[in-house]
Amino acid sequence: MITTHRFTFYTVLVSMSLVLTSCSSEQDSNEESKAIVLLRGLPTLDTNHSIAIVALDPESENFGEILQEFEFADYAMPLHHLYYSPTGRLYATGLDPQCSLAEVDLARDASGAPVINGVECIDTEGQQVGEDIIWHNVNGTDYMIVSFMAGTGIDQSDGGSIGIFDPQSNAVLRIIEARKSTVGEGDPYIMYPHGLSAYGDRMVVTSTIHADLATGVGNSVTIIDLNTFTPIQTITIEDAQPVGFPSSPVEVLFLRPSIVAGIEPTVFVNTMFGFETWKIPYDESNKSFGEPEIIYSGVDEGTGVPLEFYGNDTELFISHAIPGVVKRYQLSSLPELVSSGPDLEAGLGAHHMIFYATESGRQVIAIQNNLLNLGNADDNDPTDIDFIAKVNDHSITVHDLETGEKLATVNFKERYRKGIANVESLFGSGFVHHH
Amino acid sequence: MLNRLVKKTLSISAIVIAIIVLGGFAYIEIGSNRATPITDFSAPFVFGQFRVPEDNPLTDEAVELGRRLFYDVRLSGNNEVSCATCHRQQLAFTDGRQTAIGVSGKALALNSMSLANLMWGPRHFFWNGRVTSLEEQALVPIQHADEMDQSLAELVDELKADSQYKSLFSVAYGRITNENIAKALASFQRTLISSDSKYDKYLRGEATLTEQENLGRKLFVAHPDVKASLRGGNCIDCHSQFLTSGFNTLYDGFSNNGLDSEEDLLPGLEEVTQIRAHRGLFKVPTLRNIALTAPYMHDGRFATLEQVLDHYNEGIKMSSTLSPLIAEADNSTKGVVTQASLNLTEHEKTAIIAFLHTLTDRQFIAEEKFSNPFD
Numbered sequence: 001m002i003t004t005h006r007f008t009f010y011t012v013l014v015s016m017s018l019v020l021t022s023c024s025s026e027q028d029s030n031e032e033s034k035a036i037v038l039l040r041g042l043p044t045l046d047t048n049h050s051i052a053i054v055a056l057d058p059e060s061e062n063f064g065e066i067l068q069e070f071e072f073a074d075y076a077m078p079l080h081h082l083y084y085s086p087t088g089r090l091y092a093t094g095l096d097p098q099c100s101l102a103e104v105d106l107a108r109d110a111s112g113a114p115v116i117n118g119v120e121c122i123d124t125e126g127q128q129v130g131e132d133i134i135w136h137n138v139n140g141t142d143y144m145i146v147s148f149m150a151g152t153g154i155d156q157s158d159g160g161s162i163g164i165f166d167p168q169s170n171a172v173l174r175i176i177e178a179r180k181s182t183v184g185e186g187d188p189y190i191m192y193p194h195g196l197s198a199y200g201d202r203m204v205v206t207s208t209i210h211a212d213l214a215t216g217v218g219n220s221v222t223i224i225d226l227n228t229f230t231p232i233q234t235i236t237i238e239d240a241q242p243v244g245f246p247s248s249p250v251e252v253l254f255l256r257p258s259i260v261a262g263i264e265p266t267v268f269v270n271t272m273f274g275f276e277t278w279k280i281p282y283d284e285s286n287k288s289f290g291e292p293e294i295i296y297s298g299v300d301e302g303t304g305v306p307l308e309f310y311g312n313d314t315e316l317f318i319s320h321a322i323p324g325v326v327k328r329y330q331l332s333s334l335p336e337l338v339s340s341g342p343d344l345e346a347g348l349g350a351h352h353m354i355f356y357a358t359e360s361g362r363q364v365i366a367i368q369n370n371l372l373n374l375g376n377a378d379d380n381d382p383t384d385i386d387f388i389a390k391v392n393d394h395s396i397t398v399h400d401l402e403t404g405e406k407l408a409t410v411n412f413k414e415r416y417r418k419g420i421a422n423v424e425s426l427f428g429s430g431f432v433h434h435h
Numbered sequence: 436m437l438n439r440l441v442k443k444t445l446s447i448s449a450i451v452i453a454i455i456v457l458g459g460f461a462y463i464e465i466g467s468n469r470a471t472p473i474t475d476f477s478a479p480f481v482f483g484q485f486r487v488p489e490d491n492p493l494t495d496e497a498v499e500l501g502r503r504l505f506y507d508v509r510l511s512g513n514n515e516v517s518c519a520t521c522h523r524q525q526l527a528f529t530d531g532r533q534t535a536i537g538v539s540g541k542a543l544a545l546n547s548m549s550l551a552n553l554m555w556g557p558r559h560f561f562w563n564g565r566v567t568s569l570e571e572q573a574l575v576p577i578q579h580a581d582e583m584d585q586s587l588a589e590l591v592d593e594l595k596a597d598s599q600y601k602s603l604f605s606v607a608y609g610r611i612t613n614e615n616i617a618k619a620l621a622s623f624q625r626t627l628i629s630s631d632s633k634y635d636k637y638l639r640g641e642a643t644l645t646e647q648e649n650l651g652r653k654l655f656v657a658h659p660d661v662k663a664s665l666r667g668g669n670c671i672d673c674h675s676q677f678l679t680s681g682f683n684t685l686y687d688g689f690s691n692n693g694l695d696s697e698e699d700l701l702p703g704l705e706e707v708t709q710i711r712a713h714r715g716l717f718k719v720p721t722l723r724n725i726a727l728t729a730p731y732m733h734d735g736r737f738a739t740l741e742q743v744l745d746h747y748n749e750g751i752k753m754s755s756t757l758s759p760l761i762a763e764a765d766n767s768t769k770g771v772v773t774q775a776s777l778n779l780t781e782h783e784k785t786a787i788i789a790f791l792h793t794l795t796d797r798q799f800i801a802e803e804k805f806s807n808p809f810d
Contacts, residue, residue: 031484087638088481088677106480110473110493112554114480168640257663 031426032356033057034067034114035366036104037396037412038092038421040078045417049078051092051104051116053426054410056366058398059358064410070116075099079119081352082424083133085144085167090424092119093130093146097154100130101146101163103170114426125172126152127161129211132251135167136198138226142167145203147193150211151177157216160193162205164229176224178231188231192218195252197267201226202287204267204280206249213372219246221269221280223289237269237278237292242299247274253309254282255334266335268295270306270318275299277306277318279335295337303327305371305391310353315340317353321371321391324348342404347393354425355401363401368423369393394419470494470607475804478554479630481638481677485554491570491618493625496607499808501623503603504616506807509593510577512584513538518576518620519807521547525800527724528627533735537582546735551629551723551799556680557688562717562733564689565707569621574613587613627805629723633793638677644793651790654783659766668787669747669764669777673719679794681719690758691715693751693775694732700754703733715756724799726792740791744784751775 035056041047052069055062072078077095079102084090090104099121109115124130127148134145144165151159152175162176180189194208203226207218219238222231238247250272256265267280267289275298281290296318298304304322311317316329326344329337347369354366371391394413399406412420473493478485487493504510505518521535522528528550535547545562553560553569560572576582577590594600594611601611608615634652636642644652656676657667673681673690681688689704691714700715707713717733731737737746751761753775767778779787799805 087640089638089640108478108480108482108485110476111487112478112485114484168637168643170640 030057030060030357030359031114033060033358034426035354035396036082036090036116036424036426037368038079038082039069039412039416040419040421042413042417042419045413047417048073049075050418051079051119053114053116054396056354056356056396056398056410057358058364058408059360059362063398063408064396064415066416067113068116070119072119078421080130081132081422084424086135087167091133091144093133094121095129097128100124100128100148101133122165122170123172124148124163125175127163127172127175128152128154131194131208132196134196134198134203136203136226138201143173144170145196145198147196147205149192149194149208151179151190151193154211157181157210158189158191159211160191160207162190162193162196162224174229176229176231178222188222188234190222190231191220192216193222195221195250195269197252197254198226199254199256199265199282200284202254202282204252204254204269206252206269208248208250208272217246217248217273219248219271219274221249221252221267233289235280235289235292237271237280238274239276239294240274240299242275242304243273245273247271247276249274249278250306251308259311260331260334263334268309268335270309272305272307275304275306277337295335298322307351307371308353310355312355317344317365319346319350319353319367321349321351324350324369324393326350326353326365326367344399344404345406346397346399347395347409349391349393352423354423356425364398364407365401366396366398366423368420369395369397370420392419396420396423470496473498473626476626478628479635479638479677482552482555482630483678487554487625488568488570488621491621493622494607496603497619497622498626499623500600500603500607501619501621502804503600503808504620505623506809510583510585510590511538512586512589516583521576521582522550524802524805524807525727527551527629527727527796527800529728531729533730535582537576537579538584539581541581543581545733546730548718548720549724549728550624550627551721551796552678552680553627554625555678556675556683556721557686557718558683559686559688559707559718563703563706564686564718569624570614570617573617573620573624587616590616627799629796629799631798632723632796634790635796637793645789647786647789648793649790650783651786651788652793654779654787655790658760659764659777661766661768666766666779666783667764668779668783669761670722670787672760672764673758674722679722679725686713686716688719689713689716690719690761691717691754691756692732692747693753693757693761694734694736694746695754696752697754700756712756715754722791723794724796726795727800740788741784744779744787748777748779748784749774 033056035054037052037054039050041049048071050069050071053067055065075096079092079094081093092102094100101122101124102119104119105117107115107117129150131147131149144167146163148161151161158180164173166173178190180191183189191207192210193205195206197204203224204221207220210216220234220236223233225232237249249269251270253268265282265284269278276294277296278292279295280292303320306320308319314331316331317326319326324347328340330340346367349369349371350367352368357363395409395411397406398408412418508514508517516538521530530547535543560566566572577585591611604611633642637644654668655670658669659667704713704716731743737743762775
């Protein structure tokens with residue numbers, strides 16, 4: 001009798017264990033809904049910068065849970081942006097001079113779970129403050145191209161460089177530098193480069209803001225001839241100055257037929273402090289760029305600090321840090337901006353995003369809401385910059401793509417005492433064409 | 436008050452006793468399995484997620500036991516054929532024959548499949564996908580009259596008579612049973628990971644492909660699109676980019692690749708699903724080590740990779756279940772299509788074959804831990 005009771009109780013325990021394991025397995029089965037995030041330790045909260053794998057299925061009990069975390073105790077500044085190469089290698093640009101570009105070593109353990117084995121800093125030959133990365137083929141050769149906002153020295157008042165890397169060995173092949181103070185009057189220059197986008201043998205790079213966020217702001221884009229890796233034209237992108245600063249072009253997207261079938265190639269540019277989206281026509285026959293024009297005005301529409309371009313098979317998404325929304329447009333109507341639905345109400349600092357399906361198959365978008373993820377003066381954080389600190393919600397919000405409904409929020413500052421700097425799909429979560 | 440105290444004390448005692456007794460019971464159950472979680476394991480991130488059955492976790496002992504069983508001729512009725520007879524390591528676990536030959540000496544109906552990266556790709560095994568786990572698969576050839584023709588009961592008796600097996604099973608699984616034989620074989624096969632080919636090194640940034648190999652790679656991953664001036668070998672529509680196996684969603688990893696016309700179609704997947712649209716569909720194999728695994732296709736009809744490329748380029752036979760991705764893939768700019776064909780140039784075909792050779796993993800076929808432990 002006792003044995004029977006014991007066995008029954010044991011069976012119940014085992015059953016509970018199996019149920020829990022089974023739930024866990026089901027949760028783990030939806031790898032598409034996991035993300036890699038870059039987290040910023042906040043000095044006043046005594047936390048370290050890190051890279052982590054996070055569960056983001058709003059239908060799962062472990063939504064918002066950090067599944068694995070790799071911390072950087074030695075870096076004063078965090079890694080900045082994550083990018084997957086076409087061959088499946090994960091890279092990160094970085095703000096710390098010790099590590100302005102890195103490759104993340106990912107593997108799988110014996111259970112099949114992804115693991116971050118480590119991060120290897122790449123020799124940039126002195127280039128600092130990595131921002132964007134693109135992989136592009138020019139005349140049959142593949143390149144990894146990286147913008148470094150501080151160029152070869154953050155102390156330079158007009159610095160900035162573009163690093164051309166061998167995508168296999170990560171070795172620097174050449175550095176494109178053309179500081180305004182070193183080129184002739186009216187000649188094209190590269191200053192505070194950030195956004196990159198390329199089509200054929202032409203690449204557009206934006207001039208955003210000095211890496212110290214204090215001593216200089218750009219207002220132009222520069223065209224690079226990728227046959228010679230030289231700047232050939234600088235185009236001013238500026239109209240009103242709603243906050244009294246130059247326009248600060250940030251992200252750029254070279255719309256091309258591989259993104260929108262049949263489209264006449266066109267360049268889109270977001271201006272961080274101009275609050276606008278601009279369009280620059282491109283004539284492929286003679287490789288000339290036309291007059292830029294404003295196609296979206298944040299001043300008129302009540303939005304500010306437009307940042308990223310992302311897309312899926314049917315829509316283009318543009319994030320606006322203020323008031324923290326993502327606007328959506330019909331991909332097929334580009335280069336005209338035709339709305340495809342109501343704004344996604346995210347959070348202050350709406351910035352990067354990823355797309356995936358939940359366990360039940362619901363298509364969702366996760367939006368990272370932090371402009372630059374600096375500390376807040378209220379916390380006596382030494383990294384505080386008043387304007388920027390107010391544009392940080394420290395969250396990821398997940399929205400139903402069909403209805404726009406906000407399904408879930410994870411606030412990293414509240415839950416992990418860290419800010420969130422970037423989000424990227426873990427692997428294979430679909431086609432995204434920002435940058 | 437005292438009464439309540441006594442009752443409370445008794446209750447606590449009962450709980451403590453229960454914990455001790457149940458703990459002991461649990462220890463006995465768990466203690467019979469003293470296996471070590473696998474220690475030497477790594478898999479490429481880009482291969483994607485995989486799942487190991489919760490009732491058969493990878494352990495060092497299970498893998499070692501499975502390896503021994505895999506190479507043991509006692510798994511056959513005549514004690515002459517092992518799994519490795521048809522799955523030879525130096526041929527990336529194929530046998531070089533058009534179709535396999537087992538204990539009966541008769542040629543079997545189908546070609547021996549390569550055993551590499553089995554934790555990924557279609558979650559169905561055998562050419563027609565008739566089982567859904569490696570555990571389920573493992574016992575089928577053992578019992579098949581023409582393959583190994585062994586009675587499982589006799590096999591268990593033979594293994595029980597071997598003190599080394601008794602010891603290995605004891606640590607790995609506890610007892611020698613049909614189920615545990617299958618689990619051990621499945622565990623060993625799960626560790627057969629091929630990820631050190633030139634292509635893998637290229638993906639990791641450790642090697643550079645030649646111009647010809649790189650052209651082949653680009654053709655491999657491209658579906659032809661004449662309007663976009665994109666030439667393609669159309670391989671990736673069935674063979675995934677990194678694994679080069681079929682896809683794992685439901686039956687996406689099965690295809691009719693135009694080998695036979697309507698009247699000659701074999702049942703294939705239809706035999707399993709009873710769905711007419713699945714007639715002539717067979718499992719899309721991994722292309723890992725493809726240069727070592729000739730002859731090709733489910734019936735081994737092609738002796739060389741050149742013949743395979745010729746088939747896709749000009750030999751596609753139309754049928755009602757032909758893959759639409761194959762039917763409409765064409766690099767021709769002539770406009771009028773009279774027959775499904777890739778219309779690749781000789782230069783392009785050669786490049787694709789050069790790329791396929793980069794999938795050869797010499798480390799895989801020489802790896803000591805995959806080799807015959809009886810040698």
